[in-house]
Amino acid sequence: MAKVDLTLGKKLKKYGAVDFNACYNCGTCTAVCALSTGTDSFPREMVRLSVTGQSEDIKASLKPWLCYYCGECTTYCPQEAKPGELMMSLRRYLIARYDWTGLSSIFYQNLTAYLVAFFLVIAAIAGVFLIGEFSHENLMHYGHYFEMIAVGSVFLVILLPNLIRMWYFTLLSQNVNAHIKHYWIALKNLLVHMFTQKRTLQCNDEKDNKIWWFEHFILVIGYLSLLFTTVFLNWFSTQSIIVIAMGYVFSAIIFVVTFDFILRRIKKRSAKTTFSHFTDWFFVIWLFLMGLSAFTVRLLIDLNMLESYFWVYFIHIIVLAQWALIIVPFGKWMHFLYRSFAMYFDKIIKLTTLS
Numbered sequence: 001m002a003k004v005d006l007t008l009g010k011k012l013k014k015y016g017a018v019d020f021n022a023c024y025n026c027g028t029c030t031a032v033c034a035l036s037t038g039t040d041s042f043p044r045e046m047v048r049l050s051v052t053g054q055s056e057d058i059k060a061s062l063k064p065w066l067c068y069y070c071g072e073c074t075t076y077c078p079q080e081a082k083p084g085e086l087m088m089s090l091r092r093y094l095i096a097r098y099d100w101t102g103l104s105s106i107f108y109q110n111l112t113a114y115l116v117a118f119f120l121v122i123a124a125i126a127g128v129f130l131i132g133e134f135s136h137e138n139l140m141h142y143g144h145y146f147e148m149i150a151v152g153s154v155f156l157v158i159l160l161p162n163l164i165r166m167w168y169f170t171l172l173s174q175n176v177n178a179h180i181k182h183y184w185i186a187l188k189n190l191l192v193h194m195f196t197q198k199r200t201l202q203c204n205d206e207k208d209n210k211i212w213w214f215e216h217f218i219l220v221i222g223y224l225s226l227l228f229t230t231v232f233l234n235w236f237s238t239q240s241i242i243v244i245a246m247g248y249v250f251s252a253i254i255f256v257v258t259f260d261f262i263l264r265r266i267k268k269r270s271a272k273t274t275f276s277h278f279t280d281w282f283f284v285i286w287l288f289l290m291g292l293s294a295f296t297v298r299l300l301i302d303l304n305m306l307e308s309y310f311w312v313y314f315i316h317i318i319v320l321a322q323w324a325l326i327i328v329p330f331g332k333w334m335h336f337l338y339r340s341f342a343m344y345f346d347k348i349i350k351l352t353t354l355s
C-alpha cells in the first residue's frame with residue numbers, strides 16, 4: 001500500500017501552495033493547459049496526489065517540471081484551487097526532496113533560517129576584510145579565487161549529487177531500464193530546453209508571454225556569459241578591450257532584465273508573477289544586485305576610482321557569495337537545471353517506452 005504523508009498539505013503551503021484542497025477533481029485545469037498531453041497529463045493528477053498525501057509518487061514524477069507556469073489552469077479553475085501555484089510549489093518541494101543536504105527544505109520553509117544564512121555570509125566576508133591584513137589588490141585576487149572555487153565546489157558537492165538523486169527517484173527507482181543510446185539521443189532535448197525554454201512559447205500567443213520568453217532567454221545567455229567572462233577571463237583584472245566590453249554588456253543585460261522582472265512581480269502583471277514566495281524575491285533582487293555591482297566595480301576600475309570606493313567591491317563580493325552559496329544551490333536557480341534535466345529524462349522515458 002502506498003505510503004501517505006498526512007502532513008503534506010501543510011508542508012506544501014509553506015512552499016507556496018494556496019487553496020488546492022478546494023479542488024473537486026473536475027479536470028478543467030488539465031483540459032485548458034496547453035502543455036498537458038495524453039502521455040503527460042497535468043495538473044489535475046498532481047493536485048490529487050497532493051490532496052491525498054502521496055509524497056513518494058510526487059517525488060518520482062517529472063510532471064511538475066513540465067509545467068511552465070502559464071497560469072490558464074488557475075484562471076479557469078471553477079473552485080479557485082489555484083493549480084498553477086500548486087505546480088510551482090511542487091517544484092520547490094522537489095528541489096528540497098532532491099537536495100541531499102536538507103538545507104533547501106529548511107530555507108524554503110523558514111524565512112528566519114534563510115536570513116540567518118545571508119547574515120552569516122556577510123559576517124564571514126566582513127571578518128576577512130576587516131581582520132585580515134590584505135591589500136585591496138590581494139582582496140580582489142582572492143575574490144577571483146573564491147569565484148572559481150565556489151563554482152567548482154557547488155557543482156561537485158551539491159548540484160551533481162542532487163542531479164543523480166533526481167535521476168534515481170524518477171528513472172532508476174521507477175524501473176526505467178533505458179538503453180545507453182536513449183541517453184545519447186535525448187541529449188539534444190537537454191541542451192535545447194536548457195538554453196531556450198522554448199516550451200514557454202506554447203503557453204499562449206500573447207505578446208506579454210513572448211516578451212517574457214525573450215527576456216528570459218537573453219537573461220540566461222547574459223548570465224552564463226558573465227559567469228564565463230568573470231571566472232575564466234578574469235574580467236576585473238583583464239586589459240583586453242574585448243573582454244572588458246563583453247563584461248559590461250553581459251552585466252548590463254542582467255540588471256536591466258531583472259529590473260523588469262522585479263517590476264513584473266511588484267505589479268503582478270501575469271499569472272506567473274501574481275504569487276511570489278520570499279525566495280522568488282531574493283532570486284530576482286540578488287541577480288539584479290549582482291549585475292549592477294559587477295558593472296559598477298569594473299566602471300570604477302576603468303575610471304581609476306576603485307581605491308576610493310572599495311566598499312562597492314565589498315558589497316559585490318557579499319552579493320556574489322550569497323548568490324553562489326545560498327541562492328544557486330538551495331533555491332530558485334535550480335529550476336534552470338532540474339527543468340532541463342526533467343525534459344531530458346522525460347524524453348528518455350518516452351524513447352524507452354517506444355522501444
Ligand code: SF4
Binds near residue numbers: 022027047077081
Ligand atoms: S480545475 Fe480546479 S477544481 Fe477542477 S480539477 Fe483542476 S484544480 Fe481541481
Ligand code: SF4
Binds near residue numbers: 042043
Ligand atoms: S500553470 Fe500553465 S503549464 Fe502549468 S499546469 Fe497550469 S496551465 Fe499548465
